Amino acid sequence: MPDSPLVPSSIAAALGPLAAHFDVEVLAECDSTNARLQARADAASGTVLVAERQTAGRGRMGRTWISDAGASLTFSLLWRLPAGASPSGLSLAVGVAVAEALRGQGVDGVALKWPNDILRHGKKLGGILIELAGSAAVVGIGLNLRLPAGLPPEVSRGATAIDRVIDRNVLLAALLASLHGVLEQFGPGGFAALRDRWQALNAYAGAPVRVIAEFAVPVEGICIGVDVDGALLLETAVCVQRILSGDVSLRPVKPA
Structure with missing residues (x-):
């Protein structure tokens, strides 16, 4: 599967008018995009860090997520919720945005596993990690584009990937556009307004x-x-x- 280099101008072009709501920075390599954004908690809402390679990505329950260049799409988005808004259900809302964007890009078999796994045909395609940084939420998302060779059997049995030619700039733009719509709805109304959409995606x-x-x-x-x-x-x-x-x-x- 040929790789499509991540280029901020290409992502902005795919976003169209919505590009004004995001500031996308592409890193060749970093430890964790979530950790980097948490250290920049004063950054503007809509700041996005996307890494070609991530060496110490974090998942829930202390798990790590290591991504090789071109094999996955790993990024973090800093988003500020309205004053007084509760983050309850935020990871589920983000799941709705991710699943709907993937389906919109023609990825079949996508569903959600509570609280924050993205599945494809019952196997793990990706995950979500929400961390709070002051008044902002740092939304970390990782998706497998292809599975590297040599994975231990206990890992490969439960994992899957998109496994088709896909322009990562277009995919990231679709994800950001979907996140923008969902988070704009989540801010004033919380998860309640998105519950039915999550239920429809419940694996x-x-x-x-x-x-x-x-x-x-x-x-x-x-x-x-x-x-x-x-x-x-x-x-x-x-x-x-x-x-x-x-x-x-x-x-x-x-x-x-």
Whole structure:
């Protein structure tokens, strides 16, 4: 798959009028775009750092995300929410933006796994990491464009990639345009206004799942979606349980 070099002017051209809302900087290599933006918390809303290669990208629960040049699209966006706005459900809102943009670019089989995984045909295509920096949210997104050779079997079994020729400038522009629309809606209305769109993308709607949290007993039930704050709703044998986002892992339950 030939690589399309990331070029700010090409990204701006693909964004059209929306380019005025973003300041995109392309880095040949960095440790973590999220860490770099957190250190620049006074930057303007709409500042974007995108790395050709990331050596110490961060994921949830202390996981790392290392990306080789051209094999993935990894970037972070600094966005300021209105004063008093709650960030509850922000990672889910971002998931909606990413999934809808990918579908719009012709990537099939895209769905969302609570709270912040992007799936394609049931395997992990990418992930989202939200970190707060003062009054701003730093939104980190990583997507596999292709899987590198030599991945350990335990990793490759659960991972996937876009695996087709795609102009990364056009893809990033589509993602930023979708994020702009979703975040503009999220700011004044919170996640409630986006809940139905997330539900339509829920990979495990109506499916039996197991929720595993650190220092807690695993909980099994039927995934019935999320509430207006973005909490997972799990129908167990005794009640509908509300699971808050945090260091938890959602896994499908295989039939006995």
